[in-house]
Amino acid sequence: MKIKQRLENKELMVYRLLNSRNKLLNEDSTKLARLEKGFKGELIFDERIDRLSKSWLILNDIQLESNETDFQIDSIIVAQKLLLLFEIKNHEGDYYIEDDQWYYMNGTPLQNPMSQLERKELLLQRLLRELGSNIPIESYLVYVNPNFHLYNAPRNPSIIFPTQLNRFFDELNKIPTNISEPHKKLAYKLVSMHKSESRSNIPKYSYEEVRKGIMCSICCSFRLEIKKSIFICKNCEGTENKTTAILRSVDEYHLLFPERKITTINIYEWCKGIVSKKLIQRILSKNFIAKGNAKSTYYDKKEKLY
Ligand SMILES: [Zn+2]
Structure with a gap:
């Protein structure tokens, strides 16, 4: 059962509108492309999860606060004996790891996605404890794009690579999902704590510079x-x-x-x-x-x- 739907997030929607109404600058178009790609990856993941038709509780794209820190989780599943936390990546192309640092193939470093995942798990765990729940958390970093490859990949069972996806979903399908009232209470409590996104990631623009008029809902033309x-x-x-x-x-x-x-x-x-x-x-x-x-x-x- 889906307790919280995944909607296009505000940041993505604003970028889309600015793109149609007010040509984005180069770096902003790159950002828009990245957001679109990430969102598409999440939809691929959702589609796989939906195929399992389990009676677990699903909370998608939830923004929470714990220890005075805001954090966002792509997907949470509340199952019978555990809570699953998913960070979904739609990365494409070759990446490599050297001394625990992740890099794009051209040598540009990127934020270590495993540390991001661990940080989110800790924050969520703390929040759950405050809510009086000690349900264990299992966290996964899921790469959904078949064209992703990571050199020197660690043997870490929390990272699911594209070639492991089928087996991973098969395993998920086996977990018990006999949900009771306390599970539901916890899920709804988390949704009630969902915070709307801050606008801090959104580029600056003024009313005057944004193009006025009604756009076509299909092709965004003003004609x-x-x-x-x-x-x-x-x-x-x-x-x-x-x-x-x-x-x-x-x-x-x-x-x-x-x-x-x-x-x-x-x-x-x-x-x-x-x-x-x-x-x-x-x-x-x-x-x-x-x-x-x-x-x-x-x-x-x-x-x-x-
Ligand atoms: Zn049109």
């Missing part, structure tokens, strides 16, 4: 035309219902500028006047909670749980 209640993209011919497209644009606006108020006039400007203020006001009042007085009404999102 849309209106035909009655739908938008038609002149680039890919994709169509989208007007209301859906406006709500999606409000979401994008809110994600990029959480500090700016959602008002009729602001959204009208954000959509570059492609639809009337009257329609925007109607959509906002129907889908958001109106706040403030009549003259300065702004809208708040209805709270989503996770």
Whole structure:
């Protein structure tokens, strides 16, 4: 049972939007490509886990705090006798290890993923102890990309290489998953402690420099035309219902500028006047909670749980 879904994380979504609305600088496009790749790797892992259809509890992409330190875990599985912690890597190409230090083939060092994993395990263990649980943790670093190779790889059973994936999932399939109330309580407690990501990794940008207008949901083109209640993209011919497209644009606006108020006039400007203020006001009042007085009404999102 999935207790917490994996969503594209905020950082990735902001990078995607900036890329479409505001050409990213070189280093930022590299970062976007890395985030996309990491996310894809996580989906590959999820797909393998889902195929096992066990009754364990799955918590994906969870951001926690322990010992005044924030840490993120790609996947947690609560099973009957243990809690599994997974760090998923979609690295591709050749890497090597020398004196415990990991390197890209060109000699550039990278942060030792095993130390990162151990650190996360310690932080999680501490947090679990504070919650009164002494369930043992087993941690794994899982490489999902078949084109990954590590020279001088240590004989460490916590690292799962692409050629070991099938056997690893077979083994996972054997673990007992008779879940009881305390397991569920613990899983929900962890989800309730999930913190939304900080924006510290996100590049700086201003409202003025970000391109306004409604984008096609398929190809991100701004060349849309209106035909009655739908938008038609002149680039890919994709169509989208007007209301859906406006709500999606409000979401994008809110994600990029959480500090700016959602008002009729602001959204009208954000959509570059492609639809009337009257329609925007109607959509906002129907889908958001109106706040403030009549003259300065702004809208708040209805709270989503996770
Ligand atoms: Zn399109």
